[in-house]
Amino acid sequence: MSKLIFYYGTMRSSKSAQLIMTAYNYQQQNKPIIIFKPSIDTRDGNIVKSRALETTYPVYTFDENDYEYIYNMVKLRKYHAVLCDEIQFAKEHHIDELARIADELNVPVLCFGLLTDFQGKLFEGSKRLVELADKIQEIKTVCWYCDRKARMNLRTVDGNPVFEGEQIQIGDEEYLPVCRKCYIKFKNNSKK
Ligand SMILES: [Zn+2]
Structure with a gap:
């Protein structure tokens, strides 16, 4: 069984940079990976990019009404990992699907995203990940206005x-x- 992992952080905590570095590490070892993100985040089109890095990677987008799309894509080929960006915008059923990818297809799933919204409430995708993930890890950054940890x-x-x-x-x-x-x-x- 592979792991479902949630790396969460605030805005500007280098979440996408961490995803890109992870993708780069797999690529250097010739281990194919696949990247997904919810289609609701259309800022960068079909790539994932970071404020901190110049590298970009192609990404597959999924809609809220896509069922089994991610699972079937991952099933097609022997991927060494599934990476997901902006996972907070995913629906609960997408996270359930990612858990099945880890459990049934034995492919590790690494999700990156926000935990809470601008009112401090959990996003749907993030809530489900907190409920299901094998591991939850914070990507830390500092408050814009003082030196305490941003949350x-x-x-x-x-x-x-x-x-x-x-x-x-x-x-x-x-x-x-x-x-x-x-x-x-x-x-x-x-x-x-
Ligand atoms: Zn502060």
């Missing part, structure tokens, strides 16, 4: 923190990694 994602629009709205918003908002203390301070200030 929240602050949504900003035109530089101003925003605490209301849809969980997934494709617009001109930006996200910053912040510690809980700074997050709560901004939230309390926004109510004044």
